[in-house]
Amino acid sequence: MRRPRPRVAVCGIHIESSTFTPYLSGEADFVVTRGDELMARFFWRDYTWAQAVDWVPVLHAQALPGGVVKASAYGAWKAEILEGLAAAMREGGLDGLFFDIHGAMSVEGLDDAEGDLISAIRAVIGSEPFVSASMDLHGNVSEVLFDETDLLTCYRMAPHEDALESRMRAAKNLVDRVLAPRAEDGSIVRPAKALMHVPVLLPGEKTSTRLEPAKSLYAQLPAVEVMPGILDASIWIGFAWADQPRCQAAICVYGDDDALVRSVAADLGEQFWAAHDRFEFVAPTGSFAECLRVAEGSVAAGRTPFFISDSGDNPGAGGADDVTVALAGLLEWEPLRSGRFSGIYASIVDPVAVAAADAAGVGGRVDVSVGGKIDTRAPGPVEVAGAEVVALADDPMGGRVAALRCGGLVFVVTSRRHQYATAADFARLGLEPTAADVVVVKIGYLEPDLFEMQAGWMMALTPGGVDQDLLRLGHHRVSRPLFPFDTGFDPLPLPVRFVAGH
Incomplete structure (x- = not known):
């Protein structure tokens, strides 16, 4: 009734x-x-x-x-x-x-x-x-x-x-x-x-x-x-x-x-x-090293900011948010180590590193072991010595967050998993992606704010729990046949x- x-x-x-x-x-x-x-x-x-x-x-x-x-x-x-x-x-x-x-x-x-x-x-x-x-x-x-x-x-x-x-x-x-x-x-x-x-x-x-x-x-x-x-x-x-x-x-x-x-x-x-x-793929792809080579050419040509998606550990798709392949690569990249380029990396979850930055305060320096504690695949935790704390903030999603500087790189560390997908995410720490030469984000396709910012973009096929290379992840329980795991079959009708x- x-x-x-x-x-x-x-x-x-x-x-x-x-x-x-x-x-x-x-x-x-x-x-x-x-x-x-x-x-x-x-x-x-x-x-x-x-x-x-x-x-x-x-x-x-x-x-x-x-x-x-x-x-x-x-x-x-x-x-x-x-x-x-x-x-x-x-x-x-x-x-x-x-x-x-x-x-x-x-x-x-x-x-x-x-x-x-x-x-x-x-x-x-x-x-x-x-x-x-x-x-x-x-x-x-x-x-x-x-x-x-x-x-x-x-x-x-x-x-x-x-x-x-x-x-x-x-x-x-x-x-x-x-x-x-x-x-x-x-x-x-x-x-x-x-x-x-x-x-x-x-x-x-x-x-x-x-x-x-x-x-x-x-x-x-x-x-x-x-x-x-x-x-x-x-x-x-x-x-x-x-x-x-x-x-x-x-x-x-x-x-x-x-x-x-x-x-x-x-x-x-x-x-x-x-x-x-x-x-x-929605953007050109390559290994992280290949993406850095393209980024260097883009910056040299004045096309900035150049964005790189650290796609395999994207927390917006389920990644652990602490695989350190991209962070380790950036810290070793000569244009950033020397300060010739400016870069932003956002973000990596590590509440212990955030607490150390908080204790040091803005302007202080910290020695921290960052990432690699949840998803322990290589290279594991990255040891960072003498990083300058350039900003601290409270983020409604990321909890307490810190921005640390090494050479020309500012990298964001969060106390909770968080995807930096909007201009507001960066603004809480006083960061302006459009002023950087290279911006690396743990994301897959760029969300609208970031897509509007980029002067060039590549997706790095990095490892992680949401690896874009499905064949190397190891599916074994999905229904078969199933593309791309199987090819050359005809399911019609x-x-x-x-x-x-x-």
Whole structure:
């Protein structure tokens, strides 16, 4: 029976987890919101359509990408979510649930964490509430996640400039469904849905929507979703740095025209496969030493700042944030050692080094052993003697942070893992990347602020838990055949998992 005002719960756990990094993500890595604080995350909460339902915020936990989530942390949040939903069911029932997730969370002992969570949620709320999920396009769509939800959608831009809009799309489609005329038995009308897995697993840095073929694949989605009989269509790249059977590209299409839903899913999936061997890195690539050689030429030609992505240990994709290959290379690079060039390196996590800098104060000098304590692959900790402390600050994400100078290099050390992706990140320490000759960041593709700054850019194919060279990481549990691990196979026709509307 329809309630006077529909009730929609909100919950989720949002993280992408590399199974190849030794870092374990725990409670301290997450920002947890409940109640009004949870709803304050959504810019659309005061829109007219959003005001037409009663929102029941339960719990949301979100973290910077990291390693596998500790089972204890996941178990506690899962229990709180289930208890909150059970209370909501007792207090007035639910018409819907907005499942706000990333889609690439890994948890100790689980191969499909989001599938585990949504299955447990369905056991509490039953099959009647309409479940709509918003995801990152680097998430994974397992058959369990697809089966237990009524609508899945994901971002359409990488970098993810449309993340907030994608959440709104998922929420508005949910609200529209619970407000729409019901079936004769009083139930919410479910759209038809189709899932097609595409046997491709590529890093985000090869599938940016700034470049072809991803640009054209994603550009057609707005026109697809307004086709009569179609509600939503999405393309997932999948998450390349987890070794699980669910990790692969996926297409999901929803709508009220069963035949069209099936055919659109098949068409999008076949287009993806047709382009599978045309994806290229979003920037020129090379070893770190090769990137430094190109950077030297760029600076000599007056093209500054030259950016280098230390991509294999990118904390924004799950890297440990303390692999020292790039820092060691910069400290040994003659143009920086001599002070001929100016450079910034951001950042590396080492709370002990930050504490030493804090004790010395701005203007003081420190001898510190930096990095290599979480992910211990070569070269390990870097010994730095006589580094000048040039700045100290408190960062809302990085904790206490310090900027240390050696020769022409200023490198940033943080007490918590943090990705330096915006101008504001650097400004907290009084650093101006546009004034430097060379800027090295632990990142993959450059986020918008940095992309606008660069006069030249390369991605260094450095080692780490999110190594861009997937073949040297050692996947052995993904479904096969799977490109690029396998080549020369033809998967067509791709099977479609289809559920008719009802």
